[in-house]
Amino acid sequence: MKVTFKIWRQEGPKDEGVIRAYEVDGLTEDMSFLEALDHLNELLVLKDEKVIAYEYDCREGICGQCGVFINGRAHGPHDNMTTCQLHMRSFNDGDIIVVEPWRAASFPVIKDLVVDRSAFDRIIEQGAYISTKTGSAPEANAIPVPKDISDRVMDAAACIGCGACVATCKNSSAALFTSAKINHLNNLPQGKAEEHKRSAEMTFQMEVEGFGSCTFTGACEVECPEGISIINIAEMNARVIKSKLLG
Amino acid sequence: MKLDSKIPEGKLKDKWRNYQVKSQLINPANKKKLNIIVVGSGLAGAGAASTLAELGYDVRCFCYQDSARRAHSVAAQGGINAAKNYQHDGDSIYRMFYDTLKGGDFRSREANTYRLAELSAPLIDHFVQQGVPFAREYGGTLVNRSFGGVQVQRTFYARGQTGQQLLLAAYSQLYKMVRAKKVEMFPRSEMLDLVVIDGKAKGIIVRDLVSGELKRYAADAVVLATGGYSRVFRLSTLAIGCNGSALWKAHKKGALFGAPSFTQIHPTALPQSSEAQSKLTLMSESLRNDGRIWVPKTKADTRKANDIPEEERDYYLERRYPSFGNLAPRDIASRAAKERIDAGFGVGRLKNAVYLDFKHPIEKYGLETIKDRYGNLFNMYKKITGIDAYKEPMQISPAAHFSMGGLWVDYELMTTIPGLYAVGECNFSDHGANRLGANSLLQASVDGYFILPNTINNYLASEINTDHPTTSHPEFDKAEKDTKDYIEKVLAVNGTKTVDHFHRELGKVMWQECAMSRNKTGLEKAITEIKIIREQFWCDVKVTGNDKEMNTELEKALRLADFIELGILMCTDALEREESCGAHFREEFQTEEGEAIRVDKDYSYVSAWEYKKDEFKLHKEVLEFEFVKPSVRSYK
Numbered sequence: 001m002k003v004t005f006k007i008w009r010q011e012g013p014k015d016e017g018v019i020r021a022y023e024v025d026g027l028t029e030d031m032s033f034l035e036a037l038d039h040l041n042e043l044l045v046l047k048d049e050k051v052i053a054y055e056y057d058c059r060e061g062i063c064g065q066c067g068v069f070i071n072g073r074a075h076g077p078h079d080n081m082t083t084c085q086l087h088m089r090s091f092n093d094g095d096i097i098v099v100e101p102w103r104a105a106s107f108p109v110i111k112d113l114v115v116d117r118s119a120f121d122r123i124i125e126q127g128a129y130i131s132t133k134t135g136s137a138p139e140a141n142a143i144p145v146p147k148d149i150s151d152r153v154m155d156a157a158a159c160i161g162c163g164a165c166v167a168t169c170k171n172s173s174a175a176l177f178t179s180a181k182i183n184h185l186n187n188l189p190q191g192k193a194e195e196h197k198r199s200a201e202m203t204f205q206m207e208v209e210g211f212g213s214c215t216f217t218g219a220c221e222v223e224c225p226e227g228i229s230i231i232n233i234a235e236m237n238a239r240v241i242k243s244k245l246l247g
Numbered sequence: 248m249k250l251d252s253k254i255p256e257g258k259l260k261d262k263w264r265n266y267q268v269k270s271q272l273i274n275p276a277n278k279k280k281l282n283i284i285v286v287g288s289g290l291a292g293a294g295a296a297s298t299l300a301e302l303g304y305d306v307r308c309f310c311y312q313d314s315a316r317r318a319h320s321v322a323a324q325g326g327i328n329a330a331k332n333y334q335h336d337g338d339s340i341y342r343m344f345y346d347t348l349k350g351g352d353f354r355s356r357e358a359n360t361y362r363l364a365e366l367s368a369p370l371i372d373h374f375v376q377q378g379v380p381f382a383r384e385y386g387g388t389l390v391n392r393s394f395g396g397v398q399v400q401r402t403f404y405a406r407g408q409t410g411q412q413l414l415l416a417a418y419s420q421l422y423k424m425v426r427a428k429k430v431e432m433f434p435r436s437e438m439l440d441l442v443v444i445d446g447k448a449k450g451i452i453v454r455d456l457v458s459g460e461l462k463r464y465a466a467d468a469v470v471l472a473t474g475g476y477s478r479v480f481r482l483s484t485l486a487i488g489c490n491g492s493a494l495w496k497a498h499k500k501g502a503l504f505g506a507p508s509f510t511q512i513h514p515t516a517l518p519q520s521s522e523a524q525s526k527l528t529l530m531s532e533s534l535r536n537d538g539r540i541w542v543p544k545t546k547a548d549t550r551k552a553n554d555i556p557e558e559e560r561d562y563y564l565e566r567r568y569p570s571f572g573n574l575a576p577r578d579i580a581s582r583a584a585k586e587r588i589d590a591g592f593g594v595g596r597l598k599n600a601v602y603l604d605f606k607h608p609i610e611k612y613g614l615e616t617i618k619d620r621y622g623n624l625f626n627m628y629k630k631i632t633g634i635d636a637y638k639e640p641m642q643i644s645p646a647a648h649f650s651m652g653g654l655w656v657d658y659e660l661m662t663t664i665p666g667l668y669a670v671g672e673c674n675f676s677d678h679g680a681n682r683l684g685a686n687s688l689l690q691a692s693v694d695g696y697f698i699l700p701n702t703i704n705n706y707l708a709s710e711i712n713t714d715h716p717t718t719s720h721p722e723f724d725k726a727e728k729d730t731k732d733y734i735e736k737v738l739a740v741n742g743t744k745t746v747d748h749f750h751r752e753l754g755k756v757m758w759q760e761c762a763m764s765r766n767k768t769g770l771e772k773a774i775t776e777i778k779i780i781r782e783q784f785w786c787d788v789k790v791t792g793n794d795k796e797m798n799t800e801l802e803k804a805l806r807l808a809d810f811i812e813l814g815i816l817m818c819t820d821a822l823e824r825e826e827s828c829g830a831h832f833r834e835e836f837q838t839e840e841g842e843a844i845r846v847d848k849d850y851s852y853v854s855a856w857e858y859k860k861d862e863f864k865l866h867k868e869v870l871e872f873e874f875v876k877p878s879v880r881s882y883k
Contacts, residue, residue: 030520063319064317125426131423134298134696137372137375143375146386154380190376190377
């Protein structure tokens, strides 16, 4: 299998980027997309060129570190999938594949396809936790959590923090990411004590970081590898209003 | 060197209590003056960093990923064990301790293993309070399931994403302490050396992976929580960035390496499909709760799985181990799969897999129930292979997974370098020669949250009044210069082959000779071959770019150089141990039916290796079984 990669190359945050074309032969359908890039990097080394920087770690769709725009879509042509889970069988021999980094002002490019997503960590820092010290927890079954609540919480908690929601959003909104975390914790009895503070502070930080507002197009839930629903955003909005009234 | 495991006195159930009563305390005002470095931000690292910060210490935490939330604990799927006995099925701390000790084939310390079981129950309370959405009954109480090597149900889980949920809880607690300004977090930072001053661990040298700059950090104690090193096999279930470099640098500075060759080969990963493959994806062991493993009874059967009638299928685990069946421990299940594959009964395009079939459980419990239990795993399988496993069996194959081995630590989790601790997968402590499923999240968490914060004070109490180290100490100058020279040496080779080329070579040798099945001739050959790979690496590797920028190729090269040396040590360890125990299976030591022969008379010890410039010196920590009599491990 032979394809042409057109890849965004950018030396550093302040440098100008450019799309470069690389013809790559010797690929197979069983290869993952990232393995195809690995292969390209090996070829570049042998040609005495600098390798392309791109991110990955677990390569099984759970760590959330990988993530690039492929032919204009976050994580490639399929819905609800990470870049590392994409395989070359999704492309045809002779295809041109355009690869770009996440595009969002709050995710500045560090190098080539690598962006800085530390804004997400700073949103988490503003209350995405339950303030209990190690050693002071009550017996686990002392507070029952109904299965339907627990299942809903798990649906939201599944977020891998990859940033595809922001990257695909025309407003670069982090509403899906933030709402998933707020709803995870606020729906649990353990998270109730801090619910209003959490809703207010996390959403405030989202704005401080420069993420745009949500206009409810639903683009994010299509790309979210965990299929997190935009219902979470509606729920978050209600929670924010509630926090203003009661918080 | 005499190894002192510092096991406290008393009955098994009193030891931890006795230890805590006698251990030295530090008052809150003094804790503020002490600073601790934690390397790694997984369950063990984040748990330790956040808890130490809550106690009042000044903590700095480092990870190579872009965020603490990526650490590979995130990928554990199946669950976490705890002796809660919620299922009323006869579980207890003692039974869990015994299962773990037996699962490890009696090659771990009784006292450590007991403490692991003892602290498991409060750990579940802790995680529930942190907001982990464990699976629940309709009435709201917690659910359990079974895991390999055990006959009770003691595994707690959050769908097939338990590791992710526990890690995210630990990560959020970590950031709670970042906000409180008690933890400073350093992502995209890789430890490249340990600084030892007057025999004590006092700091680290770190490479900033964005700027390439080398940085110095001094501390009163250093905690390594750097995970497993099975990427030495190249193809493994680990994240691509997982490495053994921090351990290796500590080893070279004097920390003894415990049981380096004890590596778990996981029975249910996806098979290798091509040479270019970078990773073997794990399918949770929990699938073996319901799935049935089989191969055709006819060699090289070309029929599709669904066309092979029931009577022509060999459910070999159920056949060989009737009482545990498909839930036999991992080492046994992997070896049994290898035996069938080697004998020519393998399935799949490369005949390197076996079937994991859900036809019967779907008929019995209904499709919806199976979807509820394993839905995300079936989806993952489909994404990667393109196959719908609700309709035809999954194809699975053994893959390198967990490192039972790691830095040797005593009961306090301190290595042989005072002030240097190792927690989680990177130490050798609780699992012996084989780890039971769902015990790894447990060990990482218990080490980080509960044990280390109670033991580190015993050392730090004596450090309050000594001079706090500064980065201007000559040992820092030397360590930084050595690191700089080493990086320049790698870049200067400028040969003709890529880093991945050498990693593939190393992986082939290690997988062939030092994985599921080992023998003397093979291991000796492997050591020679790895030394040749090392020689070739240092005269023919090519790394482009420079060290003053983000350079992923350089990162890989530095990690591989350490893996190569670690590979030699692993083979040396496997060669020395002339017995079969747990995951360590020496072909010379097996019964006629192919079961392991353990040699307690000669090998009832933990191997602890000392680094001696291109040679390794063996020290032995003899295992004394005071409370349990080691028996022949049988799962028949």
